[in-house]
Amino acid sequence: MSLLIRNGTVVTAEKTLAADVLIEGERIREIAPAIPAGAASRVIDASGLLLLPGGVDVHTHLDMPFGGAVSSDDFETGTRAAAFGGTTTLIDFAIQAKGTRMRAALDTWWKKADGRASIDYGLHMIVTDLAGAGLEDMDALVAEGVASFKLFMAYPGVLMADDATIFQALSRTGNNGALICMHAENGGVIDVMVKRALAEGKTAPIYHALTRPATAEAEAVHRAIAMAEIAGAPVYIVHLSSEEALNQVREARDRGLPAFAETCPQYLLLSVDELARPGFEGAKYVFTPPLREKHHQAALWEGLRHDHLQVVSTDHCPFCFADQKALGKDDFTKIPNGGPGIENRLQLLYHHGVNEGRLSLNRFVEVVSTTPARIFGLYPRKGTLEAGSDADIVIWDPLAEHVISAQTHHMRVDYSMFEGFRVKGNARTVLSRGEAIVDGGQWLGRAGRGVFLKRAARGGAWK
Numbered sequence: 001m002s003l004l005i006r007n008g009t010v011v012t013a014e015k016t017l018a019a020d021v022l023i024e025g026e027r028i029r030e031i032a033p034a035i036p037a038g039a040a041s042r043v044i045d046a047s048g049l050l051l052l053p054g055g056v057d058v059h060t061h062l063d064m065p066f067g068g069a070v071s072s073d074d075f076e077t078g079t080r081a082a083a084f085g086g087t088t089t090l091i092d093f094a095i096q097a098k099g100t101r102m103r104a105a106l107d108t109w110w111k112k113a114d115g116r117a118s119i120d121y122g123l124h125m126i127v128t129d130l131a132g133a134g135l136e137d138m139d140a141l142v143a144e145g146v147a148s149f150k151l152f153m154a155y156p157g158v159l160m161a162d163d164a165t166i167f168q169a170l171s172r173t174g175n176n177g178a179l180i181c182m183h184a185e186n187g188g189v190i191d192v193m194v195k196r197a198l199a200e201g202k203t204a205p206i207y208h209a210l211t212r213p214a215t216a217e218a219e220a221v222h223r224a225i226a227m228a229e230i231a232g233a234p235v236y237i238v239h240l241s242s243e244e245a246l247n248q249v250r251e252a253r254d255r256g257l258p259a260f261a262e263t264c265p266q267y268l269l270l271s272v273d274e275l276a277r278p279g280f281e282g283a284k285y286v287f288t289p290p291l292r293e294k295h296h297q298a299a300l301w302e303g304l305r306h307d308h309l310q311v312v313s314t315d316h317c318p319f320c321f322a323d324q325k326a327l328g329k330d331d332f333t334k335i336p337n338g339g340p341g342i343e344n345r346l347q348l349l350y351h352h353g354v355n356e357g358r359l360s361l362n363r364f365v366e367v368v369s370t371t372p373a374r375i376f377g378l379y380p381r382k383g384t385l386e387a388g389s390d391a392d393i394v395i396w397d398p399l400a401e402h403v404i405s406a407q408t409h410h411m412r413v414d415y416s417m418f419e420g421f422r423v424k425g426n427a428r429t430v431l432s433r434g435e436a437i438v439d440g441g442q443w444l445g446r447a448g449r450g451v452f453l454k455r456a457a458r459g460g461a462w463k
Ligand SMILES: [Zn+2]
Pocket: 059, 061, 315, 317
C-alpha cells in the first residue's frame, strides 16, 4: 500500500515547505515537491492544509487508580480522543505499588493497553520504592524500553519519595541512561497547610489551590535540579505551573545544566479563579499543581517561546464530575486530582499560540511533537516528517473553527475544562503508521492497533 499526500505544506520544527509526501506501508518514503501522482495507489489532496508530525503527548494517565477512583478514560477511549485531536503517540505512567517489583507494574499497564490502544504508546514508570532490588529493576526496565522514571516530591505517605531515594534514582541514570521526571512540589509543607485548612473548616475546592503555593513548587524544582546537578544527571520537571518554578529552570539552563520542563494547556490558559466557581463547580479544576493567578500565564508563554520550557503535554487524568469529583463534596482533599485534556492540546496551542502570535508554526510543532519525541527516545521515528520516519501525519486545517465542548468531545468524561473555547485550526485527517484513523470527524481506527514503543535510553536530555 502506498499513499501520496499532494499539495500540502509540510511543517517541521526546522522548516515549512510546499511539498508532497509519499508513504509506503507504515513509513514515509519521500518528501519532495511534485511527486508524480502515479507513484502511489492512493492520493489525498491537501491543498490549503498543513502536514504536521503527529502530536506526542508524554504525560497521560489512562485507567489510573487515584484516591478511590479510576481515571475515566481507558486506553481505548483515551487514545481515540487523542487521535481526534491530532496526537498519535502518548507516554502513559505505570505505577509501582510499594513493596512490589516494577516489572509487575509494567505487566499491569501492558494489560490495560493491550487490545485497547489505537495509537502507539510508551510507558514511564512511577517509582515509589527503591528498597530491595529497586535500582536493578530500573536497569531492567530501561532494557524493556521504559527509559524514564517519575518520582514524586509531593503526596507524603502515598507516592512521595524522600531526597535520598530521588538522589539514588538520579545517580543510577548515569549508568542506565534513563531520564528522571519529577513531580516537584514540597509535599511536607503542603501536607501541614492542608491539615490546617481542614481544622479551620475550609473544605471547598478553592482550598486545594490555596494550600499548594507556587513557592512550594519553586522550592521543589530548585531542589530537584540541585540533586540532579550533584548526581551529574539530566532532570525533567513535569507539569510546571508557575513563574517562580519557571525561574528556577531558566537559571539552571542559563548555567548550562541539562534541566528540562513541560507545562500544560491548563496552566497557559486557565487561572485559579476557576476553583472559586459557585457551588462545587471548582472541583472540575482540581489537579496538581493547582491553577495559579492569571499573571503566571504570560510568563509561561514567554518561557515556551524562549525555550525555558521545552514541551507541552496534557497531564490528562479525567474524573467525571457527577460521580467521581463528587467524592470530595465535603472535603477538598477527597476530590480525585486530575482533569481531561488529551484531545484539545494541539487545538489550544495552535489557536492561542500560533493564531495569537505567541509561537511560530515551527515552534508549535517543536513543543507538541518534536522535542517530546527527542527527550523521550522516540526521535526520529516519531516527532518529525522525514524519509524513514513513521507515517504519523496530521493533515491540519488551519481554518477549521469549532467550539470545544463536552457535548462534542470524544473523551469519556462529562465536562470540559475548556468548555466554550472557540478555536481555529483542527486535525482533518490523522494518519498513524500510514493508516488513516480519523478523517473528517469520522473514526476509522480500531482498538488494539496501537503498539508499545520501546524507547531508547540516552535520549535528547543526555545530549
Ligand atoms: Zn500527571
